[in-house]
Amino acid sequence: MRVDYAQKTRQVATKLVMAISESLGLEANYIHKALDLENGVQSLQSNCYPPCPQPDLAMGLPYHADRGHITLLTDNDFSGLQVLHNHKWVSVTSISNAFLVILADQMQIVTNGKYKGAMHRGRVNKESKRLSIASLHGPAFDTVVARSPELVERDGQARPLYSSIKFRDYFELQHRSRMDLTQELLEMIDNIHTFAKKLVKALYVFERAI
Ligand SMILES: O=C(O)CCC(=O)C(=O)O
């Protein structure tokens, strides 16, 4: 059943990628070949968002862009996905028996920014438990992802918008920067804690002095 789901979502993703290629006036299998999707990596992520009494104070899944090139998302009919659009978070309404399609970073690179990787996050709600399943598709790990020279040339751009990077390096870089960010936040919390303790002590000394 799981293998079947993986195969079927891969077929849908392949068709969408072909349509995207064609929409740019490229050969249908241009992106498929450029990202070596025959050997592309694929993963399945399930997310569980329990009901939360104060949804405005909590975040289910922090904002991010997916690492691959395309994600097919489905959920148990409770909305919760938000997408960053024109600097504002926009809620996306779930549709029964349908996929929400999220384009990701590698699509942005290969199309030289014609298609954008969407920044998104998962919100919690008060009433219901939300479940979502993301079927994430990416290039083969050894692919050097580069903007399409055809698009750069056609647009008469003097320079490409993105430099080329091996997908494995990108994957590791993104993972590491998330870890670094977590570490930085932990250190910041630590510093605030120490500062608060010093402040309380200083106030105590001050109170006794007056
Ligand atoms: O649950 C959602 O709506 C978002 C899930 C997601 O972004 C992910 O799994 O990468």
Ligand SMILES: [Fe+2]
């Ligand atoms: Fe995501």
